[in-house]
Amino acid sequence: MTLRQRALARPLVTATDAPVLLADDVVRRAQQGDVDAFERLYRVHAPAVHALARRMLGDEGAAREMVQDVFVRAWERLGSFRGESAFGTWLHRVGVNLILNQLRVTKRDVARFIDDGADGTTPIPAFATSSGVEERIDLDAAIARLPAGARIVFVLHDIEGYAHDEIAQMLGLAPGTIRAQLWRARRQLMRHLDA
Amino acid sequence: MTDSPTRTDAHLTEEERHGLADGSLSPDRRAGVQSHATVCGDCADDVARIHALMTRLAQHPDTPPAELDALWPAIRSRIERSKVVSLGAPNVHHARPWAKPAAAVAAVAAVVILAFTLGRESRGHGDDVVVTPVTGATPTVSVADSSRAYQEEVAALLEDLELRRSMMRPATAASVDRDLRIIDGAIRELTDALARDPSNPALRQLLAASYRQKRDLLKQVNDAS
Numbered sequence: 270m271t272l273r274q275r276a277l278a279r280p281l282v283t284a285t286d287a288p289v290l291l292a293d294d295v296v297r298r299a300q301q302g303d304v305d306a307f308e309r310l311y312r313v314h315a316p317a318v319h320a321l322a323r324r325m326l327g328d329e330g331a332a333r334e335m336v337q338d339v340f341v342r343a344w345e346r347l348g349s350f351r352g353e354s355a356f357g358t359w360l361h362r363v364g365v366n367l368i369l370n371q372l373r374v375t376k377r378d379v380a381r382f383i384d385d386g387a388d389g390t391t392p393i394p395a396f397a398t399s400s401g402v403e404e405r406i407d408l409d410a411a412i413a414r415l416p417a418g419a420r421i422v423f424v425l426h427d428i429e430g431y432a433h434d435e436i437a438q439m440l441g442l443a444p445g446t447i448r449a450q451l452w453r454a455r456r457q458l459m460r461h462l463d464a
Numbered sequence: 465m466t467d468s469p470t471r472t473d474a475h476l477t478e479e480e481r482h483g484l485a486d487g488s489l490s491p492d493r494r495a496g497v498q499s500h501a502t503v504c505g506d507c508a509d510d511v512a513r514i515h516a517l518m519t520r521l522a523q524h525p526d527t528p529p530a531e532l533d534a535l536w537p538a539i540r541s542r543i544e545r546s547k548v549v550s551l552g553a554p555n556v557h558h559a560r561p562w563a564k565p566a567a568a569v570a571a572v573a574a575v576v577i578l579a580f581t582l583g584r585e586s587r588g589h590g591d592d593v594v595v596t597p598v599t600g601a602t603p604t605v606s607v608a609d610s611s612r613a614y615q616e617e618v619a620a621l622l623e624d625l626e627l628r629r630s631m632m633r634p635a636t637a638a639s640v641d642r643d644l645r646i647i648d649g650a651i652r653e654l655t656d657a658l659a660r661d662p663s664n665p666a667l668r669q670l671l672a673a674s675y676r677q678k679r680d681l682l683k684q685v686n687d688a689s
Contacts, residue, residue, distance in 0.1 A: 304543055311536055316526040323527070336535055341542045348680070408524055427521055433488070452482050459517055 296356050300347045307347075311340055314357055318364050324424040325368045327413035335371065339364040365425070369439060372417065411461040415454050422447050423454035476500055476507045485514035618675065621682035628686060640685050647678045 298306035318339050323332035343363050350359050412420060425431045425439070426447070433451075437444040476484070480497045483489030489497060501508045629637055654671040661667060 304540060307543070308536060308540070311539065312529060312533075315532040315535070316529050319532055320526045333532075333535060336532065337539050337542065340539045344543050348684075408520065427486070427518060428524070448479065448482075452478050455482065455514060455517060459513060462517070 292356065293352065296347075296350065296352070299344075300350070307340075307344060310356065310360075314360050315340070317357070318360065321361065321364055321424070321429060322368060323409060324412050324428060325365075325372070325421055327415075327417070327420060335364075335368060339367055342367055361429070365429075365439070369421075372421070408462070411458055414461055415457055419450045419454035419457065422450040423458070426451050427455070475504065476511075481507065481511050482514060484511050486518060618679050618682060621679060621686060624686045625682055640681075643681060644678065647674060647681065650674045651678070 295306045295309050299310055315336060319332055319336045322335035322339070323329060326332050326335060339360070343360055346363065350356065412424065415423060421440070422436055425436045426433065431439075433444045433447050436442075437447045440447070476497060480489065480493070484494070484497050484501065501511055625640070632640075651671065651674045654667055654674060658667045658671060
């Protein structure tokens with residue numbers, strides 16, 4: 270199960286929540302303008318959104334700003350959520366689109382997207398270390414060292430669970446290019462982690 | 465590269481190794497690739513390393529929620545700011561699901577009541593009316609301009625609604641018409657109030673909000689039908 274699948278399967282309420290509210294009820298209340306309900310959605314989904322942003326952007330500060338942007342955008346667009354998919358799925362897609370917009374990974378930027386830092390010498394970012402979760406930091410730091418193009422494809426495919434074709438459509442690239450970037454990312458990541 | 469299911473001679477390609485590890489290899493190629501991996505230690509080890517990486521990723525934890533608590537106040541503040549009706553930002557709105565028409569009607573009723581209240585207060589106390597100001601970054605847009613833009617969009621949406629009306633249930637169509645009448649009534653009242661007090665910024669904001677509410681209702685109906 271990918272992290273995205275795990276995030277989407279995450280229950281909306283915890284044992285400490287009283288009264289227990291169904292996910293649909295919370296979403297509906299948020300759509301009606303209830304900010305407190307939206308806060309509940311934030312507390313459930315923020316970790317996954319933050320992880321997505323941190324891994325795709327490769328920078329903790331930028332990731333925290335992106336979390337804010339994603340939830341503000343989600344609030345603005347709540348009216349367009351029709352419940353055809355899980356709220357987490359919809360929110361995730363809002364996040365991916367916003368991050369890709371920030372990275373300006375569009376058809377216009379294909380050349381830069383593919384040709385970026387192929388030598389894998391991107392400096393290790395200064396991730397916050399307050400959590401003490403060394404595994405998370407080690408792996409995230411290694412992911413952050415990947416060249417941007419390979420990192421984005423790797424995160425979307427291997428962590429978030431998108432298919433090659435979906436990523437190709439998002440980025441306006443050929444599926445073969447996506448696969449090549451993915452293999453490159455895995456190889457570099459294995460080297461970083463083995464080092 | 466060969467797709468033969470009996471291949472055992474050449475090492476697996478990069479595509480085959482990754483495809484075997486992540487399961488993306490097509491079924492018709494998988495058997496041949498696996499047959500090679502069973503007799504080639506180098507390829508099998510490499511596939512196992514890739515698979516191990518993916519397993520490690522799958523067990524990778526998200527950020528602990530407590531670390532993100534500090535971000536919520538700023539998000540809430542931005543959301544509350546965005547609730548201020550802004551003539552210059554017609555796309556920033558909170559569309560309500562059309563399945564809740566009563567909420568829309570109630571909101572319109574509140575707009576009308578508030579408009580009357582503000583109208584009376586502004587006539588009675590002049591500058592004493594407390595109005596949440598439009599943010600400084602928002603360009604000033606006259607009500608007339610704003611109304612024209614919204615009216616054009618609403619007119620197009622009304623045409624769509626008429627085209628879809630034959631596919632709607634009678635009860636649904638009646639409900640839509642009732643909600644539209646209420647919103648139109650609010651727009652008329654606000655327009656009249658603005659004619660009496662053209663410098664009242666609250667009335668201008670409320671009128672823009674009413675147009676937006678009508679537009680949102682029409683969009684939701686058209687999207688749903």
